[in-house]
Amino acid sequence: MDALMGNAPVQHVLQTTVERLGNVQGFRRHSYVYTPGQPAHALYFVQSGQVSLQLLSNEGRVLTLKVVEPGQFFGHSALEGSGAYDTYAQALLPVRVVAVQSTTLREAVATTPGLASALIDMLGQHRLAVSRRIDEVAFKSVPARLASVLLEMSGDQPESNQPRQRVPRRTHQQLAEMINAYRETVTKVINQFRDAHLLDIDRSGITLLNLSRLRELSQS
Incomplete structure (x- = not known):
């Protein structure tokens, strides 16, 4: 692949x-x-x-x-x-x-x-x-899969001390296809992430606000 x-x-x-x-x-x-x-x-x-x-x-x-x-x-x-x-x-x-x-x-x-x-x-x-993507789809929850793909898109390095990262804009449908979920489910999880101050979205892209918490979620 x-x-x-x-x-x-x-x-x-x-x-x-x-x-x-x-x-x-x-x-x-x-x-x-x-x-x-x-x-x-x-x-x-x-x-x-x-x-x-x-x-x-x-x-x-x-x-x-x-x-x-x-x-x-x-x-x-x-x-x-x-x-x-x-x-x-x-x-x-x-x-x-x-x-x-x-x-x-x-x-x-x-x-x-x-x-x-x-x-x-x-x-x-x-x-x-x-292999990592297929394993995530098979075994991880939707919030964990979404956190993982957002971190991957940002180029996040676990040893980095940067407090936030910028991610290119994707539609909810594109994100849903990337994690093998329904668009409605992805929209719900994105809103939960936003309410928890894990990310923010504007016209140009997504800003990850709490990388350490997203890393924890991606492993859950």
């Missing part, structure tokens, strides 16, 4: 290589970069816009694994040898990406110092992030 958080050294090596070897592509809002079953031929780097990586259940419910922001990668199936993508990658906004063929990346490993290590690190982080 296709998502990445990534650290700075990994990000730099991969971004430099992809932008040097890849091709720029554009996608309209709500269009699909790829769908499950399509040949996994390229890794993508987002230059602008947002891409939602989604799973669809047999009952038709959507689970959003990640919303990929500018500066992040998706399309990891191209590196895993599975042959096909296993998620929907949908443009939430007009998107500009750089796509690099998986065969091109493999050839570049021989001539680009640090690329092989960067790809291995990226895939490891990706697998961990996907």
Whole structure:
């Protein structure tokens, strides 16, 4: 499945290589970069816009694994040898990406110092992030899942002493899809978080006001 958080050294090596070897592509809002079953031929780097990586259940419910922001990668199936993508990658906004063929990346490993290590690190982080998301959906309550995804979106580091963090704005429906819950339930929990002074919302985004309490909730 296709998502990445990534650290700075990994990000730099991969971004430099992809932008040097890849091709720029554009996608309209709500269009699909790829769908499950399509040949996994390229890794993508987002230059602008947002891409939602989604799973669809047999009952038709959507689970959003990640919303990929500018500066992040998706399309990891191209590196895993599975042959096909296993998620929907949908443009939430007009998107500009750089796509690099998986065969091109493999050839570049021989001539680009640090690329092989960067790809291995990226895939490891990706697998961990996907596993964590699925475990949360299976075993955690809605408040715990919402707290966890908000912290993840903020880039929160447990050792950080920052009292608050800013999170990009998401609709209640998008948040619901990210934690496999109903929109009405997410709205109720957001209102509870706001009443408890855990977060505040305005037109431009969400401000997390009590990171330590949100961390506690995310583990409950």
